[in-house]
Amino acid sequence: xxxxxxxxxxxxxxxxxxxxxxxxxxxxxxxxxxxxxxxxxxxxxxxxxxxxxxxxxxxxxxxxxxxxxxxxxxxxxxxxxxxxxxxxxxxxxxxxxxxxxxxxxxxxxxxxxxxxxxxxxxxxxxxxxxxxxxxxxxxxxxxxxxxxxxxxxxxxxxxxxxxxxxxxxxxxxxxxxxxxxxxxxxxxxxxxxxxxxxxxxxxxxxxxxxxxxxxxxxxxxxxxxxxxxxxxxxxxxxxxxxxxxxxxxxxxxxxxxxxxxxxxxxxxxxxxxxxxxxxxxxxxxxxxxxxxxxxxxxxxxxxxxxxxxxxxxxxxxxxxxxxxxxxxxxxxxxxxxxxxxxxxxxxxxxxxxxxxxxxxxxxxxxxxxxxxxxxxxxxxxxx
Amino acid sequence: xxxxxxxxxxxxxxxxxxxxxxxxxxxxxxxxxxxxxxxxxxxxxxxxxxxxxxxxxxxxxxxxxxxxxxxxxxxxxxxxxxxxxxxxxxxxxxxxxxxxxxxxxxxxxxxxxxxxxxxxxxxxxxxxxxxxxxxxxxxxxxxxxxxxxxxxxxxxxxxxxxxxxxxxxxxxxxxxxxxxxxxxxxxxxxxxxxxxxxxxxxxxxxxxxxxxxxxxxxxxxxxxxxxxxxxxxxxxxxxxxxxxxxxxxxxxxxxxxxxxxxxxxxxxxxxxxxxxxxxxxxxxxxxxxxxxxxxxxxxxxxxxxxxxxxxxxxxxxxxxxxxxxxxxxxxxxxxxxxxxxxxxxxxxxxxxxxxxxxxxxxxxxxxxxxxxxxxxxxxxxxx
Numbered sequence: 090x091x092x093x094x095x096x097x098x099x100x101x102x103x104x105x106x107x108x109x110x111x112x113x114x115x116x117x118x119x120x121x122x123x124x125x126x127x128x129x130x131x132x133x134x135x136x137x138x139x140x141x142x143x144x145x146x147x148x149x150x151x152x153x154x155x156x157x158x159x160x161x162x163x164x165x166x167x168x169x170x171x172x173x174x175x176x177x178x179x180x181x182x183x184x185x186x187x188x189x190x191x192x193x194x195x196x197x198x199x200x201x202x203x204x205x206x207x208x209x210x211x212x213x214x215x216x217x218x219x220x221x222x223x224x225x226x227x228x229x230x231x232x233x234x235x236x237x238x239x240x241x242x243x244x245x246x247x248x249x250x251x252x253x254x255x256x257x258x259x260x261x262x263x264x265x266x267x268x269x270x271x272x273x274x275x276x277x278x279x280x281x282x283x284x285x286x287x288x289x290x291x292x293x294x295x296x297x298x299x300x301x302x303x304x305x306x307x308x309x310x311x312x313x314x315x316x317x318x319x320x321x322x323x324x325x326x327x328x329x330x331x332x333x334x335x336x337x338x339x340x341x342x343x344x345x346x347x348x349x350x351x352x353x354x355x356x357x358x359x360x361x362x363x364x365x366x367x368x369x370x371x372x373x374x375x376x377x378x379x380x381x382x383x384x385x386x387x388x389x390x391x392x393x394x395x396x397x398x399x400x401x402x403x404x405x406x407x408x409x410x411x412x413x414x415x416x417x418x419x420x421x422x423x424x425x426x427x428x429x430x431x432x433x434x435x436x437x438x439x440x441x442x443x444x445x446x447x448x449x450x451x452x453x454x455x456x457x458x459x460x461x462x463x464x465x466x467x468x469x470x471x472x
Numbered sequence: 473x474x475x476x477x478x479x480x481x482x483x484x485x486x487x488x489x490x491x492x493x494x495x496x497x498x499x500x501x502x503x504x505x506x507x508x509x510x511x512x513x514x515x516x517x518x519x520x521x522x523x524x525x526x527x528x529x530x531x532x533x534x535x536x537x538x539x540x541x542x543x544x545x546x547x548x549x550x551x552x553x554x555x556x557x558x559x560x561x562x563x564x565x566x567x568x569x570x571x572x573x574x575x576x577x578x579x580x581x582x583x584x585x586x587x588x589x590x591x592x593x594x595x596x597x598x599x600x601x602x603x604x605x606x607x608x609x610x611x612x613x614x615x616x617x618x619x620x621x622x623x624x625x626x627x628x629x630x631x632x633x634x635x636x637x638x639x640x641x642x643x644x645x646x647x648x649x650x651x652x653x654x655x656x657x658x659x660x661x662x663x664x665x666x667x668x669x670x671x672x673x674x675x676x677x678x679x680x681x682x683x684x685x686x687x688x689x690x691x692x693x694x695x696x697x698x699x700x701x702x703x704x705x706x707x708x709x710x711x712x713x714x715x716x717x718x719x720x721x722x723x724x725x726x727x728x729x730x731x732x733x734x735x736x737x738x739x740x741x742x743x744x745x746x747x748x749x750x751x752x753x754x755x756x757x758x759x760x761x762x763x764x765x766x767x768x769x770x771x772x773x774x775x776x777x778x779x780x781x782x783x784x785x786x787x788x789x790x791x792x793x794x795x796x797x798x799x800x801x802x803x804x805x806x807x808x809x810x811x812x813x814x815x816x817x818x819x820x821x822x823x824x825x826x827x828x829x830x831x832x833x834x835x836x837x838x839x840x841x842x843x844x845x846x847x848x849x850x851x852x853x854x855x
Contacts, residue, residue: 136782136790136806166778168791168807201775202808304762304776305783378761378842379687379850386851392584393687395549399519400688407519408551423519424551425585459761461844467762468769 090244091226094253095276097121097316101220102232105213107161107199107206113232114161115213118272119186119221120154124317127153128285129194130292132309138165139172140195141308143179147194151281153314154192156272157182158233159210160257162199165307174205181211185218196270196310198235198257230255233270236466238346243338247331249321250277256339259301259348269343271296271311273335277328278317287329288313295336298368299455301347302463303376311336344455349462352384354439357453361445366403367452370443373397375456384439385458389432391420398443409446415439473627474609477636478659480504480699484603485615488596490544490582490589496615497544498596501655502569502604503537507700510536511668512577513675515692521548522555523578524691526562530577534664536697537575539655540565541616542593543640545582548690557588564594568601579653579693581618581640613638616653619849621729626721630714632704633660639722642684642731652726654679654694656718660711661700670712671696678719681751682838684730685846686759694719727838732845735767737822740836744828749786750835753826756780758839767822768841772815774803781826792829798822 093100098120105115120127129148131141147153157178164171175195183190197205220228230240236259244253258269279287292311313332323331344353356374361367374380377397383390391412398410408423415433418426457463476483481503488498503510512531514524530536540561547554558578566573580588603611613623619642627636641652662670675694696715706714727736739757744750757763760780766773774795781793791806798816801809840846 134779134782135784136778136793163775166775166803166807168805171807201773201779202803204808302761304760305779307775307779307782377687378685378846382847382850385847388851390584392546392549392690395519396517396584396688396690399517399690401518410519420549420585422551424549424554425587459847461847463761464765464768464842464844464847467765468771 091230091242091253092118092255092272092274093224093226094244095251095274095316097276097318098274099221099223100225100229101217101222102225102228103213103217103220106209107159114159115210115217116158116229116232117217117221118156118229120314120316122316124278124315125152125154125192126279126281126284126315127151127312128281128288129310129312130288132306134305134307136166136307138163138197138308139167139175140164140197141310142172143175144194144196144310147191150191152192153194154188155182155186156194156196156312158196158270160198160233160235162197162203162205163201163308164197164205165201167204171204174207177207178210181214185214194312198233198270198308201307226253226255233257236348241339241342243335245331245334247277247323247327250275250319250323252331252335254335254339256343258343259346269309271339273313273332275315276319277315277321277323279315279323279328283325284313284315287332290329291333291336295333295340298453299340299344300372300375301344301457344457347457348466349460350457351437351460352439352458353437354384354441354456354458355453356441356456358443358445359451360448361450362404362448364450364452367450368454369401370398370403370445371452371454373401374441374443375454378459381459385460387434389414389419389429389434394441394443395420403445404447405445411444413442474613474625474636475501475638475655475657476607476609477627478634478657478699480659480701481657482604482606483608483612484600484605485608485611486596486600486603489592490542497542498600499541499612499615500600500604501539501612503697503699505699507661507698508535508537508575509662509664509667509698510534510695511664511671512693512695513671515689517688517690519549519690521546521580521691522550522558523547523580524693525555526558527577527579527693530574533574535575536577537571538565538569539577539579539695541579541653543581543616543618545580545586545588546584546691547580547588548584550587554587557590560590561593564597568597577695581616581653581691584690609636609638616640619731624722624725626718628714628717630660630706630710633658633702633706635714635718637718637722639726641726642729652692654722656696656715658698659702660698660704660706662698662706662711666708667696667698670715673712674716674719678716678723681836682723682727683755683758684727684840727840730840731849732843733840734820734843735822735841736820737767737824737839737841738836739824739839741826741828742834743831744833745787745831747833747835750833751837752784753781753786753828754835754837756784757824757826758837761842764842768843770817772797772802772812772817777824777826778803786828787830788828794827796825
């Protein structure tokens with residue numbers, strides 16, 4: 090289960106020497122067709138890394154022959170020289186694969202504000218091209234890891250076709266679109282426009298609804314490539330469900346591997362006046378450091394949930410708000426509810442339910458607890 | 473230097489038995505006049521504690537004879553019964569002081585979602601009233617402490633009059649208005665409307681510009697009381713400056729005592745297209761957990777500053793952004809600037825300067841680093 094699960098794709102992951110550790114740091118995903126349709130969503134951060142600026146242009150054409158991904162450097166805030174590095178990467182990959190550079194997407198992840206060692210990267214491209222295989226998906230998923238502790242892959246099946254994918258991301262996880270580096274592939278025969286529709290529908294309810302630390306990256310990219318190798322033209326509704334299943338699986342893995350986390354927390358908002366308001370309220374809770382610290386301490390501190398809800402402009406009456414933690418309604422109608430000692434927070438998975446009593450809409454946003462481990466990891470990352 | 477620095481005020485601080493520790497937990501500030509003018513600003517959180525709901529009504533009258541403040545319980549999310557507790561507190565204080573309950577402001581701080589032990593509180597009111605003295609300001613400042621490690625008081629002088637104040641607050645410090653419990657007093661002869669103008673102008677550039685952890689409280693209250701005992705009618709501009717000086721001093725003390733912090737960080741945004749945009753950008757940086765972790769690790773990670781700036785809609789061109797950390801321009805024109813090894817982050821005070829190159833406005837927002845100490849303190853607070 091990976092980017093090579095679907096027919097028509099090859100992949101590789103090699104150590105190009107970008108990481109001081111010597112671990113794999115360069116991945117290639119090649120679409121052997123017959124179709125080369127592609128769609129992408131990118132960070133909405135206005136400070137965009139060079140590879141994002143490049144790939145956004147490539148995706149406008151709706152055609153991607155290959156994706157080059159590197160860890161060991163984000164190539165963000167590197168100025169015109171950094172953009173030239175991305176351009177050169179695409180040109181070199183295009184030459185090696187005998188395609189047009191305008192069909193090469195590039196993704197980078199790692200430290201911001203550092204130029205990539207281009208000699209090492211271009212050398213790695215040659216090695217990586219030679220290593221391409223139809224079962225190289227796991228190697229590719231491994232090569233894009235940064236602070237990830239495990240590689241992340243997924244697979245799901247439609248009627249006669251396959252969708253597979255890989256993701257990296259453990260910190261700086263907050264959406265606005267996308268949230269990390271993700272490549273999803275399919276052997277279904279789907280044109281670029283329909284891919285785009287399916288991908289946006291899928292990311293809206295998956296990657297856009299994980300928020301580990303409220304920090305939006307400069308490099309977030311989610312790509313969906315179709316080879317058409319199954320020769321199956323899928324039902325659009327089913328295709329969207331299958332793509333969503335793969336994205337949901339990967340998104341859940343990102344939360345499960347978030348930096349320093351000891352809890353995976355689903356903040357579920359129900360009875361909202363609209364889905365947008367449900368998301369707004371859920372996001373306010375997921376971004377409350379005090380709430381996240383309480384979760385780390387196994388403390389069902391519902392007051393911190395309510396104080397976060399109160400910062401939003403969603404429709405609700407404060408004295409009709411109710412909150413359940415792992416199924417125990419510790420707050421009812423804006424006041425004290427059931428005994429908080431009934432709440433069992435010893436497991437890794439936590440569900441916080443906020444009832445706005447304002448309508449019929451709902452949404453869930455996933456987050457993590459805030460831990461000393463998160464602080465340690467992110468205070469030492471670049472040193 | 474305290475709420476009793478100005479003539480015409482008495483204060484006290486006693487142990488009413490609200491805190492399990494037995495520490496002082498009930499403060500009284502009484503305005504002996506001849507004037508009883510007052511103004512207040514309150515949290516903009518829509519989930520407002522009972523004492524905030526009460527005091528907002530009191531302040532509409534522009535007259536405050538006394539303020540009752542308690543630590544050991546926020547009386548927030550306690551429903552109609554909690555509001556009755558606040559009402560009863562005001563009535564009891566009014567009876568003891570022989571004034572109207574409609575002239576008694578009430579402030580509470582501590583855990584959300586727990587009823588106050590009213591017998592203890594009402595008993596403490598009697599003790600507190602008996603303990604009122606013209607030099608009781610420090611006792612009062614001590615009695616409102618929660619996780620504060622030091623009491624916080626300030627004083628400044630105008631032409632013939634004094635302004636003094638006290639504050640509590642160490643976590644859940646983020647504005648929207650006010651940010652904590654603050655009482656400022658003056659013996660200048662100023663009517664309620666002019667007090668309101670001066671207070672709003674002062675809080676806008678002081679308490680509204682500290683953001684320790686991005687979490688907005690349900691109880692934030694800042695009160696300004698005038699006794700007129702100096703018989704001096706101040707120049708309005710000078711008066712505003714003096715009130716601002718006291719508020720700035722107290723705000724700075726709040727940041728200096730923030731939970732678990734090892735750094736006090738001034739995020740200064742310059743050359744913004746407007747002051748609002750400067751504040752928006754500064755606030756985005758102060759709310760980046762990744763930036764705050766880097767500061768804890770003495771890591772001049774300017775990429776995390778830029779990625780936070782990029783989440784705003786302030787006017788700027790990404791390739792014209794520059795960032796200095798403690799005076800070293802580590803990022804110039806959106807790319808790598810001076811050597812980051814030149815940045816000395818060993819001291820407690822840090823200044824981060826963001827140059828938007830978009831206009832002539834500027835603003836500074838204060839924050840702290842994010843530390844394991846913050847996580848520990850806030851994961852164990854209620855247990």
